[in-house]
Amino acid sequence: MATPLFTYFQGRIPLRRHEHVAVLYRGRAEAFSAASFLAEGLKGNDLCVYLAPDDYQAQMLDRLRSLPVDVDRNTSDGSFRLHHGFDNFQSLQEWTQTIFADAERAAPSVRWLEEGLWTTPVGFPLAYFFEFHALLNYQVKHYPSVALCQYDLEQIAINDLLTAIAVHRHLLVEGALVRDNPFYIPAEKFLPLSPLERERDLLRLFRDVQFDVRKLLAALAGYARVQQALSKSPEF
16 A cells, blocks of 8 residues: 655655655756745644755745745744754754654654755765764654655766765656665665775666766656656556
8 A cells, every 4th residue: 555645845746754855956046946845744733944054044934924824933832843954864863763752742644855965065074964964764664654855966976966866765767756766775684884984885876877977867857747647557
Protein backbone atom coordinates (compact mmCIF):
# COMPACT_ATOMS: atom_id res chain seq x y z
CA MET A 1 0.00 0.00 0.00
CA ALA A 2 1.36 3.45 -0.96
CA THR A 3 2.30 5.85 1.83
CA PRO A 4 -0.43 8.52 2.26
CA LEU A 5 -0.09 11.79 0.37
CA PHE A 6 1.29 14.59 2.55
CA THR A 7 1.03 17.62 0.25
CA TYR A 8 1.59 18.93 -3.26
CA PHE A 9 4.86 20.86 -3.27
CA GLN A 10 4.51 24.08 -5.27
CA GLY A 11 0.95 22.96 -5.92
CA ARG A 12 1.87 20.15 -8.30
CA ILE A 13 4.52 17.74 -7.00
CA PRO A 14 3.04 15.00 -4.78
CA LEU A 15 4.99 14.38 -1.59
CA ARG A 16 4.15 11.47 0.69
CA ARG A 17 4.57 11.14 4.41
CA HIS A 18 8.03 10.18 5.63
CA GLU A 19 9.87 11.51 2.56
CA HIS A 20 13.29 13.14 2.91
CA VAL A 21 13.94 15.05 -0.30
CA ALA A 22 16.98 16.88 -1.64
CA VAL A 23 15.70 19.84 -3.65
CA LEU A 24 18.29 20.84 -6.27
CA TYR A 25 17.59 24.35 -7.50
CA ARG A 26 19.46 27.07 -9.36
CA GLY A 27 19.71 30.66 -8.12
CA ARG A 28 18.89 32.25 -4.77
CA ALA A 29 15.41 33.43 -5.77
CA GLU A 30 14.30 29.80 -6.09
CA ALA A 31 15.19 29.14 -2.46
CA PHE A 32 12.00 30.90 -1.36
CA SER A 33 9.58 29.13 -3.66
CA ALA A 34 9.11 26.67 -0.76
CA ALA A 35 7.39 29.35 1.34
CA SER A 36 3.99 27.90 0.49
CA PHE A 37 5.12 24.54 1.90
CA LEU A 38 5.69 26.22 5.27
CA ALA A 39 2.60 28.44 5.09
CA GLU A 40 0.33 25.47 4.41
CA GLY A 41 1.80 23.65 7.39
CA LEU A 42 1.41 26.61 9.74
CA LYS A 43 -2.26 26.92 8.77
CA GLY A 44 -2.68 23.20 9.46
CA ASN A 45 -1.00 23.40 12.91
CA ASP A 46 2.06 21.41 11.84
CA LEU A 47 5.34 22.09 13.59
CA CYS A 48 7.39 23.86 10.91
CA VAL A 49 11.15 24.27 10.87
CA TYR A 50 13.38 26.51 8.77
CA LEU A 51 17.10 25.93 9.18
CA ALA A 52 18.99 28.52 7.14
CA PRO A 53 21.47 31.41 7.35
CA ASP A 54 20.17 34.62 8.92
CA ASP A 55 19.82 36.49 5.62
CA TYR A 56 17.79 33.63 4.14
CA GLN A 57 15.59 33.62 7.24
CA ALA A 58 14.88 37.34 6.86
CA GLN A 59 13.90 36.89 3.22
CA MET A 60 11.76 33.84 3.96
CA LEU A 61 9.92 35.74 6.72
CA ASP A 62 9.21 38.56 4.28
CA ARG A 63 7.79 36.05 1.81
CA LEU A 64 5.65 34.34 4.48
CA ARG A 65 4.26 37.67 5.69
CA SER A 66 2.91 38.23 2.19
CA LEU A 67 0.86 35.03 2.50
CA PRO A 68 -2.34 34.46 4.53
CA VAL A 69 -0.60 33.17 7.65
CA ASP A 70 0.24 34.80 10.99
CA VAL A 71 3.92 33.95 10.94
CA ASP A 72 4.77 36.21 13.88
CA ARG A 73 2.26 34.43 16.11
CA ASN A 74 3.52 31.06 14.91
CA THR A 75 7.08 32.07 15.72
CA SER A 76 6.20 33.26 19.21
CA ASP A 77 4.14 30.17 20.09
CA GLY A 78 6.83 27.76 18.86
CA SER A 79 4.91 26.22 15.97
CA PHE A 80 7.41 27.84 13.58
CA ARG A 81 11.06 27.43 14.56
CA LEU A 82 13.91 29.17 12.83
CA HIS A 83 17.58 28.52 13.41
CA HIS A 84 20.75 29.59 11.64
CA GLY A 85 22.58 26.36 12.48
CA PHE A 86 25.06 24.91 14.94
CA ASP A 87 28.80 24.55 15.11
CA ASN A 88 28.79 20.97 16.42
CA PHE A 89 27.02 17.71 15.69
CA GLN A 90 25.70 17.04 19.19
CA SER A 91 23.83 20.37 19.43
CA LEU A 92 22.26 19.81 16.01
CA GLN A 93 21.15 16.31 16.99
CA GLU A 94 19.70 17.44 20.32
CA TRP A 95 17.78 20.28 18.68
CA THR A 96 16.39 17.93 16.05
CA GLN A 97 15.30 15.38 18.64
CA THR A 98 13.52 18.15 20.56
CA ILE A 99 11.66 19.18 17.38
CA PHE A 100 10.28 15.69 16.82
CA ALA A 101 9.55 15.10 20.51
CA ASP A 102 7.61 18.38 20.76
CA ALA A 103 5.69 17.55 17.60
CA GLU A 104 4.71 14.16 18.97
CA ARG A 105 3.09 15.89 21.94
CA ALA A 106 1.34 18.73 20.16
CA ALA A 107 1.40 18.67 16.33
CA PRO A 108 -0.04 16.39 13.65
CA SER A 109 3.19 16.42 11.66
CA VAL A 110 6.56 18.07 11.05
CA ARG A 111 7.54 20.13 8.02
CA TRP A 112 11.30 20.52 7.81
CA LEU A 113 12.82 22.99 5.34
CA GLU A 114 16.58 23.40 5.31
CA GLU A 115 18.93 25.52 3.25
CA GLY A 116 22.15 23.57 2.73
CA LEU A 117 24.28 26.73 2.86
CA TRP A 118 23.89 27.16 6.63
CA THR A 119 27.02 25.18 7.45
CA THR A 120 29.51 27.75 6.13
CA PRO A 121 28.62 30.78 8.33
CA VAL A 122 28.66 28.73 11.54
CA GLY A 123 31.64 26.52 10.65
CA PHE A 124 29.84 23.20 10.84
CA PRO A 125 31.99 20.34 9.41
CA LEU A 126 30.53 19.10 6.12
CA ALA A 127 31.39 15.46 6.84
CA TYR A 128 29.15 15.57 9.90
CA PHE A 129 26.50 17.50 7.99
CA PHE A 130 26.03 14.64 5.56
CA GLU A 131 26.12 12.08 8.37
CA PHE A 132 23.32 14.06 10.02
CA HIS A 133 21.28 13.84 6.84
CA ALA A 134 21.87 10.13 6.54
CA LEU A 135 20.41 9.80 10.05
CA LEU A 136 17.55 12.21 9.37
CA ASN A 137 16.07 9.53 7.12
CA TYR A 138 15.34 7.50 10.28
CA GLN A 139 13.61 10.35 12.13
CA VAL A 140 11.45 11.26 9.15
CA LYS A 141 10.52 7.60 8.76
CA HIS A 142 9.21 7.29 12.32
CA TYR A 143 7.03 10.41 12.53
CA PRO A 144 4.48 11.90 10.08
CA SER A 145 6.70 14.41 8.34
CA VAL A 146 8.39 15.61 5.19
CA ALA A 147 11.92 17.03 5.16
CA LEU A 148 13.05 19.21 2.25
CA CYS A 149 16.76 19.99 2.07
CA GLN A 150 17.62 22.61 -0.53
CA TYR A 151 20.91 22.89 -2.43
CA ASP A 152 21.76 25.71 -4.81
CA LEU A 153 23.51 24.24 -7.85
CA GLU A 154 25.22 27.58 -8.43
CA GLN A 155 26.92 27.50 -5.03
CA ILE A 156 27.54 23.88 -4.07
CA ALA A 157 30.85 22.12 -4.81
CA ILE A 158 30.67 19.02 -7.01
CA ASN A 159 31.82 16.61 -4.27
CA ASP A 160 29.25 18.04 -1.86
CA LEU A 161 26.52 17.79 -4.49
CA LEU A 162 27.35 14.14 -5.06
CA THR A 163 27.23 13.45 -1.33
CA ALA A 164 23.93 15.32 -0.97
CA ILE A 165 22.46 13.15 -3.72
CA ALA A 166 23.83 10.01 -2.08
CA VAL A 167 22.31 10.59 1.37
CA HIS A 168 18.78 11.58 0.28
CA ARG A 169 16.42 8.82 -0.70
CA HIS A 170 14.35 11.17 -2.87
CA LEU A 171 15.35 14.07 -5.12
CA LEU A 172 13.66 17.00 -6.80
CA VAL A 173 15.73 17.89 -9.87
CA GLU A 174 14.80 20.05 -12.84
CA GLY A 175 11.27 20.20 -11.49
CA ALA A 176 10.91 16.41 -11.48
CA LEU A 177 10.57 14.20 -8.40
CA VAL A 178 12.83 11.14 -8.24
CA ARG A 179 11.48 8.63 -5.75
CA ASP A 180 13.93 5.95 -4.62
CA ASN A 181 16.95 7.77 -6.01
CA PRO A 182 19.12 5.18 -7.82
CA PHE A 183 22.28 6.72 -6.32
CA TYR A 184 21.00 6.68 -2.73
CA ILE A 185 23.32 5.11 -0.14
CA PRO A 186 21.30 3.99 2.93
CA ALA A 187 22.52 5.24 6.30
CA GLU A 188 23.46 1.74 7.46
CA LYS A 189 25.91 1.56 4.55
CA PHE A 190 27.00 5.22 4.37
CA LEU A 191 27.83 5.83 8.03
CA PRO A 192 30.37 2.98 8.50
CA LEU A 193 32.34 4.05 5.41
CA SER A 194 35.59 5.92 5.93
CA PRO A 195 36.01 9.30 4.18
CA LEU A 196 38.23 7.56 1.60
CA GLU A 197 35.61 4.87 0.96
CA ARG A 198 32.85 7.46 0.61
CA GLU A 199 34.92 9.40 -1.92
CA ARG A 200 35.63 6.21 -3.85
CA ASP A 201 31.93 5.35 -4.09
CA LEU A 202 31.00 8.88 -5.12
CA LEU A 203 33.66 8.96 -7.83
CA ARG A 204 32.28 5.70 -9.16
CA LEU A 205 28.85 7.31 -9.34
CA PHE A 206 30.26 10.34 -11.16
CA ARG A 207 32.29 8.20 -13.56
CA ASP A 208 29.07 6.66 -14.82
CA VAL A 209 28.09 10.06 -16.27
CA GLN A 210 31.58 10.90 -17.61
CA PHE A 211 32.26 13.34 -14.74
CA ASP A 212 29.66 15.75 -16.14
CA VAL A 213 27.20 17.33 -13.66
CA ARG A 214 24.77 18.24 -16.44
CA LYS A 215 24.65 14.62 -17.57
CA LEU A 216 24.08 13.47 -14.01
CA LEU A 217 21.16 15.87 -13.50
CA ALA A 218 19.71 15.03 -16.91
CA ALA A 219 19.94 11.31 -16.12
CA LEU A 220 18.11 11.83 -12.83
CA ALA A 221 15.41 13.96 -14.45
CA GLY A 222 14.99 11.30 -17.13
CA TYR A 223 14.67 8.63 -14.47
CA ALA A 224 11.95 10.69 -12.79
CA ARG A 225 10.02 10.97 -16.06
CA VAL A 226 10.20 7.20 -16.54
CA GLN A 227 8.91 6.68 -12.99
CA GLN A 228 6.04 9.10 -13.64
CA ALA A 229 5.10 7.37 -16.89
CA LEU A 230 5.13 3.96 -15.21
CA SER A 231 2.95 5.21 -12.37
CA LYS A 232 0.29 6.21 -14.90
CA SER A 233 0.41 2.87 -16.70
CA PRO A 234 -2.77 0.74 -16.30
CA GLU A 235 -0.55 -2.12 -15.10
CA PHE A 236 0.45 -0.15 -12.01
